[in-house]
Amino acid sequence: MAYWLMKSEPDVFGIDDLKRVRVEPWDGVRNYQVRNMMRDDMHKGDLAFFYHSNCDEPGIVGIMSIASQAYADPTQFDADSKYYDPKSDPDEPRWLLVDVRYKRKLKRNISLKELKSHPELAELPLVKRGNRLSVMPVDERDWEFILGLE
């Protein structure tokens, strides 16, 4: 089983939204590296941290599970969607998504600032310079360490 961290802006879709709907297609990924990870490395049953980005206190706020294998993101074919990609061929969809399922909120927000303060997490992609991926792998050691902070 693999572990992940997935970013979302709480103003758009936050942990409380996921708690309400329970299962959500994680649409809008438009980065090839992330697509390839979802396609090749992500599996139903994996666990992921829900991370709030671009907000007052960026940080990890909850845990979800991966609820499906990767499949075509329908928003790429929807001309009304902000994720519309006219260059994507329906016979060979360019963009994929996975469904995610709510598991629980953390007892508290573990902020980016706090994550950066722990030398143990120096190799966590999130805290590395210039990293902008919206989905990234978390190794088991880091996963356990972060849970230990809760």
Place this chain on the structure above:
DNA sequence: GCCAACGTTGGC
């Protein structure tokens, strides 16, 4: 294939 211009992400 190079690379400048441009767009996006996301912390601050």
Place this chain on the structure above:
DNA sequence: GCCAACGTTGGC
């Protein structure tokens, strides 16, 4: 709102 970092695009 600023800006660093990085991805994408398109001319050549």
